[in-house]
Amino acid sequence: MSVRVRIAPSPTGLPHVGNFRTFLFNWLFARQHGGAFVIRIEDTDQARQVPGSVEALLEAFEWLGLSWDEGPLVGGPYGPYVQSERLSIYHRHTDQLVSEGHAYKCYCSSERLTALRAEQQARKEPPGYDRLCRNLSQRERAEHEAGGDPHVVRFAVPLDGSTTCHDLVHGDITWENRVLDDFVILKSDTFPTYHLAHLVDDHLMEITHVLRGEQWISSATRHILLYQAFGWTPPLFGHLPDLLGPDRKKLSKRHGATDIGEFKRAGYLPEALLNYMALCGWSPGTDEEIFSLDQFIKQFSLERVSPAGAIFDHTKLDWFNGQYIRSFAPPDLAARMRPYLPAAGERADDADLTEIAALLQDRIKLLSEVPELTDFFFTDSVNPDPSLLVRSGTTRDQIAEALRASADLVEAAQPFDHDTLEPAHRELCERLGIKATQLFMAIRVACTGKTATPPLFETMQVLGRERTVKRLREAAERLR
Numbered sequence: 354m355s356v357r358v359r360i361a362p363s364p365t366g367l368p369h370v371g372n373f374r375t376f377l378f379n380w381l382f383a384r385q386h387g388g389a390f391v392i393r394i395e396d397t398d399q400a401r402q403v404p405g406s407v408e409a410l411l412e413a414f415e416w417l418g419l420s421w422d423e424g425p426l427v428g429g430p431y432g433p434y435v436q437s438e439r440l441s442i443y444h445r446h447t448d449q450l451v452s453e454g455h456a457y458k459c460y461c462s463s464e465r466l467t468a469l470r471a472e473q474q475a476r477k478e479p480p481g482y483d484r485l486c487r488n489l490s491q492r493e494r495a496e497h498e499a500g501g502d503p504h505v506v507r508f509a510v511p512l513d514g515s516t517t518c519h520d521l522v523h524g525d526i527t528w529e530n531r532v533l534d535d536f537v538i539l540k541s542d543t544f545p546t547y548h549l550a551h552l553v554d555d556h557l558m559e560i561t562h563v564l565r566g567e568q569w570i571s572s573a574t575r576h577i578l579l580y581q582a583f584g585w586t587p588p589l590f591g592h593l594p595d596l597l598g599p600d601r602k603k604l605s606k607r608h609g610a611t612d613i614g615e616f617k618r619a620g621y622l623p624e625a626l627l628n629y630m631a632l633c634g635w636s637p638g639t640d641e642e643i644f645s646l647d648q649f650i651k652q653f654s655l656e657r658v659s660p661a662g663a664i665f666d667h668t669k670l671d672w673f674n675g676q677y678i679r680s681f682a683p684p685d686l687a688a689r690m691r692p693y694l695p696a697a698g699e700r701a702d703d704a705d706l707t708e709i710a711a712l713l714q715d716r717i718k719l720l721s722e723v724p725e726l727t728d729f730f731f732t733d734s735v736n737p738d739p740s741l742l743v744r745s746g747t748t749r750d751q752i753a754e755a756l757r758a759s760a761d762l763v764e765a766a767q768p769f770d771h772d773t774l775e776p777a778h779r780e781l782c783e784r785l786g787i788k789a790t791q792l793f794m795a796i797r798v799a800c801t802g803k804t805a806t807p808p809l810f811e812t813m814q815v816l817g818r819e820r821t822v823k824r825l826r827e828a829a830e831r832l833r
């Protein structure tokens with residue numbers, strides 16, 4: 354049997370990291386088995402659709418570097434892969450169930466259903482449809498049809514017995530059929546519900562493993578009943594644990610970024626996000642934490658997916674991101690930094706950006722920190738604020754003189770590098786009787802316009818002799 358898995362997102366908003374962890378497990382499973390990874394768009398809930406959702410989803414896949422074998426853009430032999438283009442297929446299958454007695458049309462109005470629920474609540478009974486329309490006589494049914502009454506189609510759940518779903522993550526899940534509701538499979542707008550549509554598609558698309566979110570676990574036995582009614586063999590099911598915040602509540606905006614585009618904008622690397630996501634709910638059984646996708650593909654197994662909810666902790670993700678940033682060769686880090694820089698930085702040449710990358714590599718966790726730490730490399734002048742140049746305990750004249758002396762040193766330094774600059778400047782402090790903290794801060798502000806930067810003399814080296822001298826002299830001028 355060749356493995357075929359699918360993910361079935363509903364286009365109801367931006368792609369959430371919780372869904373993507375589920376997508377990633379499907380992807381790893383498909384790649385591990387040399388199987389097919391299918392994307393199917395489940396857009397049958399027309400009211401909840403958000404325009405742009407599919408585009409955002411595919412963009413997130415592209416950014417993470419995960420490819421799909423069938424679905425939007427690429428097509429495939431089981432298409433269409435968008436449910437709203439498959440309505441006639443669902444209608445045909447609904448008709449089949451109705452004609453075989455496994456489903457029936459229900460004409461109950463929403464007013465009747467609301468009143469029914471209220472009565473059940475008052476009697477402290479579990480809510481559920483009372484099957485009024487399941488027991489209509491031929492004549493009553495004919496009357497409704499003749500009147501063209503609006504209706505839904507409900508599945509006729511067997512009244513006794515029990516149904517078991519063998520779950521690859523949770524083990525056997527069994528429900529008594531009598532507690533199951535006659536659930537709706539076709540809505541009054543003639544769109545199918547998730548229960549019918551996903552199942553018909555999974556069957557026709559020859560899906561072998563359904564690895565989906567835990568919220569569907571309570572529906573799984575209903576789906577087994579539907580498979581039985583059609584006379585089809587169900588796929589294997591695995592319900593994957595939810596992503597939770599550190600407070601063990603379902604992961605939401607409150608906990609920080611949740612949509613994949615936000616992680617990108619915040620300067621996370623796709624490698625780091627993938628690495629961390631794969632460890633949310635799956636464990637290799639060792640303490641190892643840094644894995645490439647290829648290593649995950651080799652080691653992933655459903656047996657090691659924990660049935661309990663998995664904690665997604667942004668602090669831990671930051672740690673992973675820092676690890677990846679430090680693992681890159683500086684030219685590669687420079688290439689990753691480039692899109693985060695302002696226009697002048699984006700145009701910088703590779704060699705310059707590589708030097709800057711090496712300077713920052715040990716100091717940042719997120720690529721979004723880069724602009725603030727590097728903007729002075731990409732401007733002509735930094736317009737240092739005189740009040741930052743001159744600290745208490747020194748005078749304007751003292752600092753102006755020191756900055757000119759520093760400029761002379763920089764002009765003469767042989768070679769021009771931080772190993773030469775630092776001792777020369779320490780001597781200068783002694784010569785002028787000024788504290789190193791005071792002089793170094795003045796030089797820092799003169800060269801960068803800021804009080805917090807990467808290490809001073811390395812920064813000067815990357816800035817270059819000429820620009821450094823010019824900025825030191827300009828700052829001294831400002832203090833006149």
Ligand code: GLU
Binds near residue numbers: 362569
């Ligand atoms: N459309 C469903 C959802 O977005 C798919 C669930 C499934 O994978 O079967 O939750």
